[in-house]
Amino acid sequence: MAKSRTQFICQACGNVSSRWAGKCEACGEWNTLVEEGTAGGIGSGPGALKSSRKARAVALTSLDGDIEDAPRIASGIGELDRATGGGFVRGSALLVGGDPGIGKSTLLTQAAAALARQGHRIVYVSGEEAVAQIRLRAQRLGAAASPVELAAETNVEDILATIGEGRRPDLVILDSIQTLWTDLADSAPGTVTQVRAAAQAMIRYAKSTGAAVVLVGHVTKEGQIAGPRVVEHMVDGVLYFEGEGGHHYRILRTVKNRFGPTDEIGVFEMSDKGLREVANPSELFLGERHAKAPGAAVFAGMEGTRPVLVEIQALVAPSPLGTPRRAVVGWDSARLAMILAVLEAHCGVRFSQHDVYLNVAGGYRISEPAADLAVAAALVSSLTGLALPADCVYFGEISLSGAVRPVAHAQQRLKEAEKLGFGSAVLPVGSAKGGEEIAGGIGAGAFRPTELADLVARIAGSRRSRDTGDD
């Protein structure tokens, strides 16, 4: 028997240390180190399991061979299939993470029901809710009649024995990974050791049988329960389900995908009958737009292969503080600092006496640098009190020198804007290779600044034309 020894594992990042400390030395989180036993568990060294099993030779095979089934099973829920890259992949493990209550169980219940109706064998194992609760949800979703096989169980060995009976399931959903525990590890359910060991057992099951496995993982802010991050590297795909409290829509974002693109999103709306697909997200994000106010600019963005229009709102107000506030929701705060610096250094616009608040409407999150131009326009508009034209979209990257740089997919961005009734655009010179491609439509009359200062001058110039105009 291997000697039993204790070690301290950070529940946020999984770092192992031999001594307890208030702060994890790897990730810097506080109070996340938890004592876990090592005997027989993961990290206990190669000697620990020696006595329990004998090594066996595996049959080696060739790359070229028969694949019996279609490699993917598509749920028919378009937005989910888009995020997974065309459906669940057989023999793979997918992690669906998200905050508690965001709708993970709802989404997977709907997917399970849809697949079961197509004749696939779907097993849904819940470690969080009792069977009655799951039935209640299924009734609400109108999915109660579909032949999903349901169990409330948390032990991995029992689950494997259960699904090993009868026809191999096409999809096994485990809700959630934090509730699972395996006999092989002796720490408490929800700790890094248990979560990893349980995930590993289920991934091994997926690879060896060809069933698709979906693991649900709660994102945890306090470190007492291991988060989905500790299994991210083990699974084939990672989807995060996100949303803002107070908004009804939810975004399924692909973070990792060994079998497809990683920049796709699926958009849903939570209703009283479960999640509804939103095929055109731009309409949703622009839905509550108040066009006449200063400080709002519409950004024509891209999410994977799909253009998405969102409103960027800025509020610039005189600050009573010595160090003015900068607050950002839905965008990178370092990027905002950069845009402010470029506006100050190259365009003569001063923000040092002003608080700056930036918000991406609808709780949406932007990661593209192409939003720079829209952010700058919104900031200048709020500072000057001059509303931007309501029918104009903005995109383009801003460099530290103050130059406006071209971004990809100009054509698609403009097409989407046109489709939604926008009549003008501000975009970089040199987008869409020379400009002949965007000769028609709103691209033709677009304003194309080479420097950010040109755009600032144009916005400031709108005051003059307004003052001398008829109204």
Ligand code: TYD
């Ligand atoms: P759930 O799927 O249980 O979240 P998770 O598994 O991610 O923890 O969803 C919980 C929330 O969704 C809950 O606040 C109620 C809401 N909801 C609806 O609004 N409509 C519905 O039809 C369902 C089933 C849930």
Ligand code: MG
């Ligand atoms: Mg749940």
